[in-house]
Amino acid sequence: MDVGALVAAGVALVVGVLGWTQSRATNRRSDFVEITTRLDKDLKTERMQRKMQGSYLLELLRWARVVGPTTPAGPPPEPPAELDLTPWHH
Numbered sequence: 686m687d688v689g690a691l692v693a694a695g696v697a698l699v700v701g702v703l704g705w706t707q708s709r710a711t712n713r714r715s716d717f718v719e720i721t722t723r724l725d726k727d728l729k730t731e732r733m734q735r736k737m738q739g740s741y742l743l744e745l746l747r748w749a750r751v752v753g754p755t756t757p758a759g760p761p762p763e764p765p766a767e768l769d770l771t772p773w774h775h
Contacts, residue, residue, distance in 0.1 A: 737765050737767060738768060740765075741765060741768060744762050748761055
């Protein structure tokens with residue numbers, strides 16, 4: 686066997702492994718950026734939902750103070766259209 690061919694094959698193998706690890710690291714970085722971007726978006730959405738839910742709850746409590754147990758009650762206030770109530774629907 687030719688020593689030069691073995692050395693060339695060894696160098697090619699090392700270069701291939703180094704290129705493969707670099708591409709994996711790049712993929713992991715882009716995956717991390719994509720995941721954090723999605724988590725930020727989900728967090729903003731959840732914060733907005735909690736804010737609307739809190740305001741709707743305060744509105745219901747105000748309505749409940751006005752309407753006593755013996756007072757004829759009008760309809761309760763409707764929730765905001767943007768408020769997602771699907772977790773509470775069966």
